[in-house]
Amino acid sequence: MEEKNETLMALQELIEVVAKLRSPDGGCPWDLAQTSETLTPYVIEEAYEVVDAIKSGDKGAIAEELGDLLLQVVLQAQIASESGQFSLKEITQGISQKLIRRHPHVFGDVSVASVDEVRQNWEQIKAAEKGEASPDAQKFSAKLARYGRTLPPLTAAMKISQKAAAIGFEWENIQGVWDKFHEELGEFQQALAEETPERQQAELGDLLFAVIQLARWHDLDPSDALQGTNKRFVQRLEKMEAVVDRPLSDYSLNELETLWQQAKAQLAQEGSGE
Known part of the structure; x- marks a missing residue:
């Protein structure tokens, strides 16, 4: 107390x-x-x-x-x-x-036999609370739209594509995913050369979505992957700064590239910069 x-x-x-x-x-x-x-x-x-x-x-x-x-x-x-x-x-x-x-099995008289059953009850109660039993709210597109509104973009894209694949909106094999990636890459490159900033932004989004599909097919987490790259990038800069005697901005591009490769090799040896 x-x-x-x-x-x-x-x-x-x-x-x-x-x-x-x-x-x-x-x-x-x-x-x-x-x-x-x-x-x-x-x-x-x-x-x-x-x-x-x-x-x-x-x-x-x-x-x-x-x-x-x-x-x-x-x-x-x-x-x-x-x-x-x-x-x-x-x-x-x-x-x-x-x-x-949402926990009637704890605060009420509902009995559950598994974690899955708890999750199912939770989702049913949640849907009823939010009025998601209406025909419009039950539409597949409405459910996916909520992910886009409430999750970080990378997470939302993965969730949306997983749900779409679950209803059969999916490539037959990984080659189809790679073909889509190369198609979107070409469209992005063309947009950069010829289109408006709005079209360039749209094509960049399409390309990123295609990359996320590749990640999904290979059971990789794009958010964790990008976070790891961010971490490695900063680690390499830290190694570079540790061996120089003036700000990195004072060095030429060739000098920075040499320092970068040295830092990359050093971190690889230490097992933290693969």
Whole structure:
């Protein structure tokens, strides 16, 4: 009970700190200038930093990043409450009630025999809550559109293509996927040479979607793949900076390429830059 009270007190302190930061009387000008919309990038950024911390296994980092993410929730609630939309009270009550509704096998008299059964019940209850039992909401395209709205683009593209393949909208073999990739690559190259920026953007999206299909056929995760490439790129730059005596911008392209190859080879030997 004492730990519970301390947790509630700590949460109340955070609420009060955020309210003070948003107070027109002595608050922080930056915090006062923020809106729900301007804070959206930080919600996404903090969520990714939580995931990165979890992957690192550093308990201190995990706790810190979860705190940063919690701050975004409290900030959004504070901004909404100032205009009478909703408060942290409605947020917490809403999620508690949702969890109770979607777990009738825990809070009700429903019996389940497996995790799959729990998942099926969850989806049925969720669909009923969101009015997804209507004919329009049940359309396949409507379901896929939700992935596009609510998931990061790479994740959404993979999910959409998986669902499409599950209903038979799929190539007969991997060669068909490669043919589509080369087709989209050619169209992208042509757009870059002849088309408007809007067409170039569209063709780039088509090319990326084709790459994701290749990843799906080979059971690869494009998000993890790109994250790994980002990490390796930065690691190589770190190695380059470790052996130079002035900023990298002071070196010629040929010199940078030599340093890059050395860094790549060194990381490969260490087993972290394949």
